[in-house]
Amino acid sequence: MSYQLSQRQESILGFIEKFLDDYQIPPTVRDIQSGCNISSTSVVDYNLQILQKEGYLNRLPDVSRGIELLENAYGESKRSILKIPVLGHIAAGEPIPVNPIATWEADEFDNVDIPAFLINSKSNVYGLKVKGESMIDALVTDGDLVILEPTLHANNGDMVAAWLDKEEEATLKRFYLEGDMVRLQPENSSMKPIMVPASNVAVRGKVVGVIRSI
Amino acid sequence: MSYQLSQRQESILGFIEKFLDDYQIPPTVRDIQSGCNISSTSVVDYNLQILQKEGYLNRLPDVSRGIELLENAYGESKRSILKIPVLGHIAAGEPIPVNPIATWEADEFDNVDIPAFLINSKSNVYGLKVKGESMIDALVTDGDLVILEPTLHANNGDMVAAWLDKEEEATLKRFYLEGDMVRLQPENSSMKPIMVPASNVAVRGKVVGVIRSI
C-alpha cells in the first residue's frame, strides 16, 4: 500500500539517523551527499522532498541542518527518552512523614532519563526512590527507583504511592478498596496490612515501572 | 574559585539549552543574538569563546550550529542516555539453546535506551529479556530486561549470564566457583542448582541492572 522507499532513500534515512546518533546534530545536505555517495546536492534535495512527503522527516526551509526525523519513520528508530523528576523517597515499610509531591521544588533529587517504553501515557510521570523492604515479595526492594503515573483512581491490586492525610505520611503498598476502608497491603510476609478509611487515603500514583541498579 | 559567568553568559547558556529543548537542534550565532538581545554577532562569538574556554560547551569550527553543550555545564543538565542492544532472551529457568551473543546480527530485537546511571563502565553493555522465573527470589522475573556488562571473570554470588559449552545453552543464574566445578544457582526455592565443570561454563556477562515494565 504505502510508498516503497528506494534503496537510495533508505540509505539517506539511515545516514541521517546514524549522523544524529554520532554528532547530536542533523547533517547538512552536503553531509548526506558525501555520506551516501550521491553525485549532486540536487539529488539529495530531490529525495529529501520525497521523504518529507511520505512523512519520514520534516524540513525547515532555509534552515541549515533543518532536518527533523519523525517517529515511526525508520524501523525501530525512536528517540524514546523521557526526563522525569525524582521527587524523593517513598517508604516501603513504615510510612515516612514526607509528602513526596510537595518536595517537587526541592532539587535535592535529580532528574533522570528513563526509557519511554516503560510508560504508556505521556502524563507527568515521576520517580521515587524506594526505602524499605515491604514490597520485596512484589520484586521491589530498597534502593529501587519506582516509576509512577499520577492517578487518583487506583484499581484493586495496583501498587500505589498512597498519602495518608491524617498521618501526613506516604507509603508504597498494594491498594485494595474494601467498602469504605482501604487496605494498604505490603508484599512482605512479615508485615501486616494497614487499614484506613478511604477518606483518609489519597492515591498519588501507581507504579508502572521499576529500575534497579546492582 | 572557578570563573564566574557574566549575566550575559548565563543568558546565552540558558538560551542554548532552551533552544535545544524546543527544536532539537543547536541555535545559530544569530539565533542567540536575537534570542538574548545582543547587538552584534561578534559579541555572541566573543562570549561563546569564553564559554568554550571555561568548559561549558564545545564549538565545531566552520560548522553551522556547531555548538555542543557539555556535561556538568549548566545546572543538572546531563543527557545521560545509553543505547544498548537487546540481544535476545535469556533463560531464567530451563536453559534455552541459543547463544545470545551470537544473535547479535539478528535484528529481531531492538535497541533500547537506558539511563546511564545504571552503568559504571562504558563497555559494551547489552540487554537480555528474561524468560522464566528461576531468579524470582533475586527480584528478577519473567519479562524483565536485565542489563549486563560483558565479563569473563565472575565473582561468587554474581548474577551472570552463563553459556554452557557442551549443551549449547544460555542461562541466568548466580555464579559460584567450587573447586573445579561451577554451581549455577537459581534463586527460586523450588529449583535446584546446576553443577557443571568449570571448563564447560563461559560467563558472558554479569547483571548490573534490571528494568521492569508493569
Next chain:
DNA sequence: TTATTATTAAAACTAATGTTCTATAAATTA
C-alpha cells in the same frame, strides 16, 4: 591619571549550505 584589559558595536568577509535551473538518462506508461 594612564595603561591595560574586558566588553560592546558595526560592518564586512568568507565559507557553508539550502535552493533552483537546465539537461540528460532511465524507467514507465500509453
Next chain:
DNA sequence: TAATTTATAGAACATTAGTTTTAATAATAA
C-alpha cells in the same frame, strides 16, 4: 515506439551563518 514520469547530474545562485576586522566604550589595575 512515442510520450510521460522518475531519477540523476552539474552548475550556478542566494541566503544563511561562522569569522574577522576595526573601533569605541567600560571596567580595572598600575
